[in-house]
Amino acid sequence: MFKLFEPNKIFSITSKAPKYVMVLFILVLSIGLVEALILSPEDYKQSHSVRIMYVHVPAAWISLGIFSSITLLSLSGYVFRNKNFFLIAKSLAPSGLVFNIIALVTGSIWGKPTWGTWWAWDARITSMLILAIFYILYLIAWRIYEDKEQVLKITTLITIFGIINIPIIKYSVDWWNTLHQPASINIMSNSSIHSSMLLPLMIMTAAFALFSLLIFLMKYNTELIKLKNKGLDRL
Amino acid sequence: MINELLNMNGYGLYVWSAFSFTLLSFLTLYSVAKAQYIRERNKFIAKYGSLDAQKAKVARTQTINQEILSGSQSI
Numbered sequence: 023m024f025k026l027f028e029p030n031k032i033f034s035i036t037s038k039a040p041k042y043v044m045v046l047f048i049l050v051l052s053i054g055l056v057e058a059l060i061l062s063p064e065d066y067k068q069s070h071s072v073r074i075m076y077v078h079v080p081a082a083w084i085s086l087g088i089f090s091s092i093t094l095l096s097l098s099g100y101v102f103r104n105k106n107f108f109l110i111a112k113s114l115a116p117s118g119l120v121f122n123i124i125a126l127v128t129g130s131i132w133g134k135p136t137w138g139t140w141w142a143w144d145a146r147i148t149s150m151l152i153l154a155i156f157y158i159l160y161l162i163a164w165r166i167y168e169d170k171e172q173v174l175k176i177t178t179l180i181t182i183f184g185i186i187n188i189p190i191i192k193y194s195v196d197w198w199n200t201l202h203q204p205a206s207i208n209i210m211s212n213s214s215i216h217s218s219m220l221l222p223l224m225i226m227t228a229a230f231a232l233f234s235l236l237i238f239l240m241k242y243n244t245e246l247i248k249l250k251n252k253g254l255d256r257l
Numbered sequence: 258m259i260n261e262l263l264n265m266n267g268y269g270l271y272v273w274s275a276f277s278f279t280l281l282s283f284l285t286l287y288s289v290a291k292a293q294y295i296r297e298r299n300k301f302i303a304k305y306g307s308l309d310a311q312k313a314k315v316a317r318t319q320t321i322n323q324e325i326l327s328g329s330q331s332i
Contacts, residue, residue, distance in 0.1 A: 033321045033325075034321075037325075055276075058276075059262070059272075059276070060262065064265075064266070069265075069266045069267075069268055070265035070266050070268040070269070070272055071265075071268040071271055071272065073265070073268075073272045073276075074271065074272055074275040077275055077276055077279040078275070081279070116286065116289075116290070117286065120282050120283075120286045123282065124278065124279050124282050127275075127278050128275040128278065128279065131271050131274055131275045131278070132271065132275065134271060135268055135271050233283055236287070237286055237287065237290050240287075240290040240291065240294050241290055241293075243294060244290070244293050244294045244297050246321070247294070247297040247298055247300075247301050247325055248297055250301060250319075250321060250322060250325060251297065251300055251301050251304060253319075254301070254304045254305060254308065254316060255304070
């Protein structure tokens with residue numbers, strides 16, 4: 023089944039997809055920005071500063087989702103002996119890191135009017151910073167290790183250690199007394215967020231997901247061309 | 258209306274800087290990814306052009322090489 027996902031076979035799709043994803047991203051982002059900045063109501067406690075949520079929360083969600091996917095792909099690469107999984111994981115990492123940085127910076131900006139400080143060594147914020155360090159280690163490992171087998175082992179190890187941090191990020195607000203508020207959206211139970219705020223949040227999440235897909239496709243195509251460049255050298 | 262949108266009850270600076278940082282990060286990441294893509298593609302085109310007739314014949318058998326050269330993947 024995995025032969026269907028061989029780079030040579032899917033390049034014709036991945037090479038044409040970015041322009042369509044780009045159009046869709048701009049469309050969804052435009053709607054999301056209007057909803058987030060103009061149409062959505064202000065919060066009764068936080069006033070307009072609540073609007074930072076529409077960039078902070080989707081960025082955090084996507085950065086966690088990407089790291090989990092990278093770990094799953096790296097492990098699958100070993101289980102199914104398919105190098106393409108590693109290539110997909112490597113192509114996902116840059117957007118994951120950027121979303122992680124966005125979550126940290128926008129969280130810091132949100133913290134100033136809400137908590138009165140730009141930064142606190144709070145469990146949620148610190149664990150998000152640790153995730154950014156794992157992303158950086160993962161990307162650096164791809165750059166510094168020349169030996170292919172070695173880089174696959176090292177990057178997989180980094181993701182295995184890094185994935186331990188994901189449940190810590192998720193439950194840090196429940197396990198410890200933190201400045202960061204508990205989750206307002208629960209899949210398993212009732213969410214405490216009003217629908218007028220949930221809608222822009224979902225639209226912005228969709229826009230961010232489309233952007234990470236766009237960057238993934240561009241990076242993946244670049245990696246495939248790099249492989250083909252090496253193939254030409256061997257001819 | 259515009260003043261209200263910019264000021265946001267005194268929170269404008271925080272809100273607009275968070276959104277600006279996000280969009281600027283998107284633009285930077287997109288530009289870097291695009292530049293890397295173009296650089297690799299140009300390298301490929303140069304290498305492909307310098308192949309001798311026999312090697313070029315082998316290279317032509319792979320559809321992916323033709324797709325890279327065709328420019329259908331332009332972003």
